[in-house]
Amino acid sequence: MASVLQKCSVLCRSLPASAAVKAFSRSTAPCASSLQTKDFHSGAAVYSQQLATVGASSKYGGRYTVTMIPGDGIGPELMAHVKDVFRYAGVPVDFEEVQITSQEGDDVAIENAITAIKRNGVALKGGLKTLHLDPSFGVSRNVAVRVRLDLFANVLRCKTFPGLPSRHGDIDIVIIRENTEGEYTSLEHENVPGVVESYKIITAKNSERIARYAFEYAQRHGRKKVTAVHKANIMKMGDGLFLECCKKMSEEFPNIEYESMIIDNCSMQMVSRPQQFDVMVMPNLYGNIISNIGAGLVGGPGLVPGENIGQEYAVFETATRNTGKSIAGQNVANPTAMLLASALMLEHLGLDKYASLIENAVYKALADNKIRTPDLGGQHSTVDMVQTVVKEVEAQAAKL
Amino acid sequence: MASVLQKCSVLCRSLPASAAVKAFSRSTAPCASSLQTKDFHSGAAVGASSKYGGRYTVTMIPGDGIGPELMAHVKDVFRYAGVPVDFEEVQITSQEGDDVAIENAITAIKRNGVALKGNIETPHDMSQALFKSRNVEVRVRLDLFANVLRCKTFPGLPSRHGDIDIVIIRENTEGEYTSLEHENVPGVVESYKIITAKNSERIARYAFEYAQRHGRKKVTAVHKANIMKMGDGLFLECCKKMSEEFPNIEYESMIIDNCSMQMVSRPQQFDVMVMPNLYGNIISNIGAGLVGGPGLVPGENIGQEYAVFETATRNTGKSIAGQNVANPTAMLLASALMLEHLGLDKYASLIENAVYKALADNKIRTPDLGGQHSTVDMVQTVVKEVEAQAAKL
Numbered sequence: 001m002a003s004v005l006q007k008c009s010v011l012c013r014s015l016p017a018s019a020a021v022k023a024f025s026r027s028t029a030p031c032a033s034s035l036q037t038k039d040f041h042s043g044a045a046v047y048s049q050q051l052a053t054v055g056a057s058s059k060y061g062g063r064y065t066v067t068m069i070p071g072d073g074i075g076p077e078l079m080a081h082v083k084d085v086f087r088y089a090g091v092p093v094d095f096e097e098v099q100i101t102s103q104e105g106d107d108v109a110i111e112n113a114i115t116a117i118k119r120n121g122v123a124l125k126g127g128l129k130t131l132h133l134d135p136s137f138g139v140s141r142n143v144a145v146r147v148r149l150d151l152f153a154n155v156l157r158c159k160t161f162p163g164l165p166s167r168h169g170d171i172d173i174v175i176i177r178e179n180t181e182g183e184y185t186s187l188e189h190e191n192v193p194g195v196v197e198s199y200k201i202i203t204a205k206n207s208e209r210i211a212r213y214a215f216e217y218a219q220r221h222g223r224k225k226v227t228a229v230h231k232a233n234i235m236k237m238g239d240g241l242f243l244e245c246c247k248k249m250s251e252e253f254p255n256i257e258y259e260s261m262i263i264d265n266c267s268m269q270m271v272s273r274p275q276q277f278d279v280m281v282m283p284n285l286y287g288n289i290i291s292n293i294g295a296g297l298v299g300g301p302g303l304v305p306g307e308n309i310g311q312e313y314a315v316f317e318t319a320t321r322n323t324g325k326s327i328a329g330q331n332v333a334n335p336t337a338m339l340l341a342s343a344l345m346l347e348h349l350g351l352d353k354y355a356s357l358i359e360n361a362v363y364k365a366l367a368d369n370k371i372r373t374p375d376l377g378g379q380h381s382t383v384d385m386v387q388t389v390v391k392e393v394e395a396q397a398a399k400l
Numbered sequence: 401m402a403s404v405l406q407k408c409s410v411l412c413r414s415l416p417a418s419a420a421v422k423a424f425s426r427s428t429a430p431c432a433s434s435l436q437t438k439d440f441h442s443g444a445a446v447g448a449s450s451k452y453g454g455r456y457t458v459t460m461i462p463g464d465g466i467g468p469e470l471m472a473h474v475k476d477v478f479r480y481a482g483v484p485v486d487f488e489e490v491q492i493t494s495q496e497g498d499d500v501a502i503e504n505a506i507t508a509i510k511r512n513g514v515a516l517k518g519n520i521e522t523p524h525d526m527s528q529a530l531f532k533s534r535n536v537e538v539r540v541r542l543d544l545f546a547n548v549l550r551c552k553t554f555p556g557l558p559s560r561h562g563d564i565d566i567v568i569i570r571e572n573t574e575g576e577y578t579s580l581e582h583e584n585v586p587g588v589v590e591s592y593k594i595i596t597a598k599n600s601e602r603i604a605r606y607a608f609e610y611a612q613r614h615g616r617k618k619v620t621a622v623h624k625a626n627i628m629k630m631g632d633g634l635f636l637e638c639c640k641k642m643s644e645e646f647p648n649i650e651y652e653s654m655i656i657d658n659c660s661m662q663m664v665s666r667p668q669q670f671d672v673m674v675m676p677n678l679y680g681n682i683i684s685n686i687g688a689g690l691v692g693g694p695g696l697v698p699g700e701n702i703g704q705e706y707a708v709f710e711t712a713t714r715n716t717g718k719s720i721a722g723q724n725v726a727n728p729t730a731m732l733l734a735s736a737l738m739l740e741h742l743g744l745d746k747y748a749s750l751i752e753n754a755v756y757k758a759l760a761d762n763k764i765r766t767p768d769l770g771g772q773h774s775t776v777d778m779v780q781t782v783v784k785e786v787e788a789q790a791a792k793l
Contacts, residue, residue, distance in 0.1 A: 130626040140626060167560045183593070188630040194597035198631040200576070204587035231678070233522040234533060237581040238591040264681045268689035268713065271664055285624070288657045289682055296661035320661065 057121040057349055064349050067116045067123035068095040069145075073323030074333040075126020081335050081386045082124065082342045085361075089393045090400075091346065091354045096120060100128055100141060110141060114148050123315045124345055126338075127323040139186045142321065147180050149315070151308035152206060153213045154179040154287060156319040158294035158304060163367025164376070168297050173277045175294055176217060177287020178210040179308055184284050202238040202283060207245035213309075214246075214281035215253045225257040226250065229266045229282035229290060242283055267293060295320050302334025302375045305341035307348070316345040331381045334373040336362055339389065353400055361392035449513040449742055456742055459508045459515035460487040461538075465716030466726040467518020473728050473779045474516065474735045477754075481786045482793075483739065483747045488512060492520055492534055502534060506541050509706055516738055517710045518731075521718065532579050535714065540573050542708065544701035545599060546606045547572040547680060549712040551667075551687035551697060556760025557769070561690050566670045568687055569610060570680025571603040572701055577677050595631040595676060600638035606702075607639075607674035608646040618650040619643065622659045622675035622683060635676055660686060688713050695727025695768045698734035700741070709738040724774045727766040729755055732782065746793055754785035 058065040070076040098113040130140040154177040187199040228246040232239040250258035295304040306319035318337035346355035365388040372378020450457040462468040490505040522533040547570040580592040621639040625632040643651035699712035711730035739748035758781040765771020
């Protein structure tokens with residue numbers, strides 16, 4: 001992996017180049033790795049006490065530049081609302097917008113987007129629609145962004161929203177999903193007509209990396225338990241390797257409880273008793289499913305934000321990555337997820353005060369003002385929610 | 401596929417040998433098939449069954465964990481109900497070197513045509529990487545291509561969601577369960593997921609025929625074709641094409657992640673669902689969790705010639721084995737489904753109604769339902785009711 005470029009004078013930090021992972025024999029030490037212990041997550045200062053960011057970020061004259069990819073569907077309107085809220089809050093962030101759409105021939109646009117994110121280090125992103133009925137449409141563009149930038153961890157926090165009624169109370173689950181391999185490699189072929197073989201790739205390197213991330217996250221945030229989700233009774237080598245890496249990593253963190261659970265039992269437990277889960281770590285597809293179950297349990301796709309974290313870059317988006325094509329432009333989308341994602345982004349940049357400002361305003365709008373967009377069963381519009389948040393933000397920003 | 405053997409004089413029916421599915425090119429007619437329309441589902445007894453002197457013989461595989469005790473209870477209930485079924489027990493366990501046992505079991509099921517099965521544990525310790533799941537082997541060898549479970553809200557049993565009535569039809573032989581894995585480079589494992597047009601078309605046809613036969617209105621195909629464009633794309637194509645043969649049944653498709661979220665927010669929207677193997681595994685468990693848990697829902701594995709009945713979520717229940725706390729509902733309802741498949745509808749209803757009554761009226765709650773009753777409490781309640789009603793049969 002290439003070493004990280006320094007972008008700004010104030011936030012100068014030198015990160016050691018991650019050493020290459022040597023090939024090793026699986027029979028002896030499957031998950032030995034020479035990756036150094038790194039603190040990837042937002043909000044944790046690595047080398048300097050007052051600095052709270054890792055990876056690259058663009059800062060000049062006290063203002064940050066962040067790449068913004070509006071995407072399809074409800075993306076553009078939500079991004080406009082994010083900019084509004086930032087303006088009223090006085091957030092020192094400028095957005096560099098890059099348009100990628102789901103139209104064909106947009107390879108140049110993807111390259112530009114990826115270069116822009118590399119330059120700025122941080123991005124806020126809407127969902128890009130994948131035309132799965134069109135055989136000439138290539139790989140999903142969302143996947144391309146994640147893989148090219150090596151955003152290996154997808155983190156979402158499913159927490160019961162105060163004041164928002166739901167069937168289950170007291171949910172507080174952190175889902176950490178491997179974000180680059182597994183079933184999402186798009187390696188498929190049809191050697192015999194009518195017989196398609198799809199590859200699912202599990203590597204020791206990525207499994208170890210995501211396991212380490214999960215345990216470090218748990219430790220840093222004072223979480224008690226990590227649950228590894230797998231299907232190793234059927235995919236004995238693939239998920240077996242993932243499970244082994246998690247087990248080995250758990251031995252390095254003896255104060256954190258470790259358990260493993262098969263994906264089918266886990267799905268059932270999620271719908272009967274989600275309160276038992278704390279931090280969960282899993283390969284890509286199971287993460288996709290469990291994330292959606294978790295988001296559905298706390299209130300739906302309009303509420304939960306997600307982060308894609310890499311060693312050098314971070315991209316923030318809604319947790320369930322919907323484009324919301326059917327409700328685009330109708331002023332009914334729930335802006336909560338995108339607003340909370342932007343708050344997570346501010347936390348990542350070290351702008352904690354602004355992050356809390358926006359988060360608290362959003363929670364207040366849901367709990368006290370009881371703004372309910374149609375996805376929450378109400379009649380309010382997107383603009384109702386945004387204006388409520390803006391009013392609160394304006395009032396509180398004066399005190400900052 | 402081999403032709404079906406006739407076993408009994410009364411239930412003599414001749415089934416045409418299913419024609420071989422010809423290879424075809426995907427670009428022209430992806431899902432053309434020469435499989436004949438068959439009524440696979442229970443209630444219209446097809447395939448082999450052993451009947452002699454008015455009594456059926458059914459293979460019983462107790463399995464591991466709570467399997468043996470539940471099977472014993474099933475036999476009890478059958479005895480009190482006077483069900484004309486004899487069980488031929490075959491032991492398979494999760495011990496190594498049991499290949500002979502598997503062969504015997506499969507032969508026994510082929511001979512009898514119908515089986516009641518507990519779950520056989522599969523160790524997921526990597527040192528036993530060559531140990532393939534025995535449950536999968538039974539399903540694949542007998543070509544039990546459809547796994548059907550009905551997630552229906554139990555009357556009288558409180559749950560978070562009401563009015564759920566979903567039939568989940570899951571492809572049961574291919575997909576992620578082929579156990580084809582290899583490690584060409586140390587530390588990099590490639591697992592194959594296989595989707596074939598033949599099996600996709602077969603399961604889609606089964607799903608639509610099921611919907612039609614049972615008066616269901618909608619079939620939802622679940623997939624992840626935005627990521628696995630060729631594999632799940634093929635599956636989706638076969639479902640779409642099949643839907644055109646059944647114009648009176650509504651058809652829709654949904655991506656697995658959105659589907660999972662819809663299942664936990666609004667499961668009432670679903671009617672019949674059809675999907676490949678792994679998604680079926682997950683959605684089945686979500687569905688079972690929504691109506692009350694793994695102890696309640698029965699499942700059937702249907703093939704063209706054989707049928708194997710078990711609990712829907714296929715748990716061994718190792719941690720509660722031998723403690724008299726397991727919920728026998730799922731296994732009892734599975735045995736009732738089996739009786740329906742054999743054509744013994746009266747006995748099937750007898751047992752089903754007794755089970756529902758025990759849950760709704762007598763309010764028997766085993767620990768998995770949050771109560772204190774034991775397995776034996778539930779079984780005895782069912783037996784009492786069955787005895788009372790059997791006299792009127």
